[in-house]
Amino acid sequence: MTSTQSRYHDAYAQWKSDPVGFWEEAAREIDWIRPADRIFDAEAGTYGRWFAGALCNTCYNAVDRHVATRGDQAAIIYDSPVTGTKRILTYRDLQEEVAILAAVLQDMGVAKGDRVVLYMPMIPEASIGMLACARIGAVHSVVFGGFAPKELATRIDDARPKVVLTASCGIEGARVLPYKPLLDEAISLSAAKPESCLVVQRPQCEASLVEGRDRDWQEEVAKARAAGRKADCVPVAATDPLYVLYTSGTTGKPKGVVRDNGGHMVALKWTMRNFYGVEPGEVFWAASDVGWVVGHSYIVYGPLLHGATAILYEGKPVGTPDAGAYWRVIAEHGVVTLFTAPTAFRAIKKEDPNAELLEGHDLSRFRALFLAGERADPDTIQWAERILDVPVIDHWWQTETGWPVAGNPIGLGLLPVKYGSPTVPMPGYVLEVLDEGGKPVPPDTMGSIVIKLPLPPGCLPTLWNADERFREAYLSVYPGYYSTSDAGYLDKDGYVWVMGRTDDIINVAGHRLSTGGMEEVLASHPAVAECAVIGVKDSLKGEVPCGFVVLKAGVAKAPHEVETELVSLVREKIGPVAAFKLAITVGRLPKTRSGKILRGTMKKIADGESWSMPATIDDPVILDEIGEALKQRGLAG
Incomplete structure (x- = not known):
């Protein structure tokens, strides 16, 4: 498609002329227990809050509401080449598993507003755990399973969780990495001691349980199932936190990015069709980890809110077993869209430069590859375009924004590609480039990339228990703007070029x-x-x-x-x-x-x-x- 056929410019202009009306329309895709009094309340929070007064439940929107119309459709396809395991959870299966685990959490004393830390590998229980927290209004905080005890301890101290959900081990290629000793050490280092830990025992490595604190996940779920225990969805305010996700802070102390319930659902649901071009019932694969924001937004929440099928992949782009792993998953499960980091494709290209391992895999349903996480170099994009013969789309966003700031929206119709640029800002975002004095610079001039306030729905409203730190870190450098800490420029066509970080x-x-x-x-x-x-x-x-x-x-x-x-x-x-x-x-x-x-x-x-x-x-x-x-x-x- 050329830019004349893309609806992007109309959508962006529509948002700009009536931001409140634009997001009010997008919010109709969500089932609300009570609709918002105000779509945007400029007086609330540090820069305003979205969907003030609304009541909702994220788990209901991601799981329960689909059961009547697509209960037998796959919600999650778990594919683990490292263990040789595959499992399909339909929407009906997922509802049952999430409701039972949510009841187990309630029996462990977890209530609305309590925090639950997840220190999990890429197994279905990780998604089920996140959704179970959302179901009962608990705030989850997922810590990537590869993090060392000290890093985990700082996050436990900041979030002060009532419960930790974990597994006996993760699997990195051929290596089994026991998680439980790392968690035990982190708890010994932390001042805020969780009351209990729920542990998935994996066959590759059994964890020893601490008496009086640790419980066996499988046993607790089996007991709740036998007793017919299931938790209902708990109404929460749209502005209540859904999760806290820690990102590196410049001082070494991690920053707890807060995501709220209402705006998050509206923004992610909008992106699935309009940005990624995916329809309900189709298979979407974000090859990331639940420990990162991509895993939150596009393994667990985005596809399920949209009624699509999400792939949960426990493996690597190369080595599990080879550089053809991605082609197998795409062909076997009928993936229409893959979203991964440029690193993955650089690794595949290094191992199999002529894409010989692509032969024999039916990729006829596959129609787009999205890259994000770092700058996608033109060489890698062009190589992927050549071997896959589909659009390869670089896009740019951050843990803090939760969804794409800039990209080429296939759902609205593709714009002309400029290699090295993630294309244009999405509706919701006004990007400007400022010099050190806070003055706008001319096109094609390097400076600090900033986003004009207010941020759109789905972006962080603040940091966990740290409003002042949020203001200082993001809003004080350039008053009236959110500082992305990325440097780059806008060209004369309004395309953004992100060239590097401005901090450490x-x-x-x-x-x-x-x-x-x-x-x-x-x-x-x-x-x-x-x-x-x-x-x-x-x-x-x-x-x-x-x-x-x-x-x-x-x-x-x-x-x-x-x-x-x-x-x-x-x-x-x-x-x-x-x-x-x-x-x-x-x-x-x-x-x-x-x-x-x-x-x-x-x-x-x-x-x-x-x-x-x-x-x-x-x-x-x-x-x-x-x-x-x-x-x-x-x-x-």
Whole structure:
């Protein structure tokens, strides 16, 4: 389609001329217990609240309301090449499983407003657990299963959960990763002790249960089923929190992004048809993890709110068993749309550059590939287009927004593609690019990308128990705007180009990780005097962290020994997800005269980009030393 055939411009203009009317119309797709008094209340919250006065239940909209019309349709297809397991849950099955688990949670003392932390692998119980919380008005907080105990403990302390839902293990490729010892250590580190833990015992690894605190998931569910126990959907306010999802904070302390019930349902339901171009009854696959925002929005909630079928995949793009894994899943389950990170396709391309493993798989129903999580490089997009012969769509959004800020909306009709750009802002978002003084810059000029307030439905209304931190982190830098912390520009056609982060968050294979958090770990090593972590360009993962360390005087160990220890330390404290493999010992770090480490310049040197000498540098020679150290490791352009 060309832009003249796309309905995008009409939809965007309609939203801009009447934002309240636009979202009121979108809200008709949701079943409300009581409709909103006001679609948007500008006086409520930090910048206003959507669907004020409405009562609803997210689980009812995602599960129960579909049972009458599509009860025998698959709601979730679980496909686990790592365990050789497949399972289909129809909407009717899902309603039963969720209602029973919700009753178990109620019997464990969980009530409306209580928090429940999930530390789960990619198994059906993870989705069932999230939906069971939503059913009874509890607030879930999912922590990615690969996170180390200290990271999990900080989230437990912030959320103060009554119950933790977990499993005995996760499976990473061929490796079984026991979760229970990690959870036990996290609870011992945390000040806020959960009352109880519910543990799915997986056959690959049995967990030992702590008496008086831990319960066997399968046993508790079986008892509730035998007793006929099922929980009804509990009415909640549209503005009540559905979940808290922690994202890396620049201070190392995670930020609890709050998602409310009403706006979240309206926005996600709108995107399924209008953005992703998926119809109810079709199979949609977000190849992500429930621990990330993509898993929340487009494995668990978006497809189910829309009456589609969601794929829950426990495996990798390569290695489970090979680089043809995605083609098997698409063909076997009739996937129409796949959404994954560019990293996945870079990995597939690296293993199978000629796409030989695609042969023999029937992808006739497959019609679009969406990429997000980090910048999609044109090479990867063009390779995917060539082998799949479907539109490959880069789109851009954040944990905080919960749904796409910018993209090419296949449901409204595709716009012309500009490789390297996620295309245009969606209805709900006015994007501007500002300079450091907060003034708009001309087209094609780099600056900070900001979103004009108010944010649309589905975006975060605040941070968990931290309104002031929310204001300070997102709204205070440019008054009247939400700061995305992304840098880039808008071109003369209004296309957005997202070029990188403006803070210390790096993007490793679609996972946002704080370099500040990694620096904290490096600095804790007794041999390290000071350190700096930067994200270095990587052809597979987008970025990988690189740590520069200055050793204390008189350290007896050889630098390479310390470097090896530091790599292990980051792996232990943050987890393998950090992909931290490079620590470089240097004599000193480049700084401004006021003592600020020049990380941005170091990154440019590492990435082989052109750079100019910062005016405020203390000693220019240090940058040559950094360049030399990088060259010795095969970096620096």
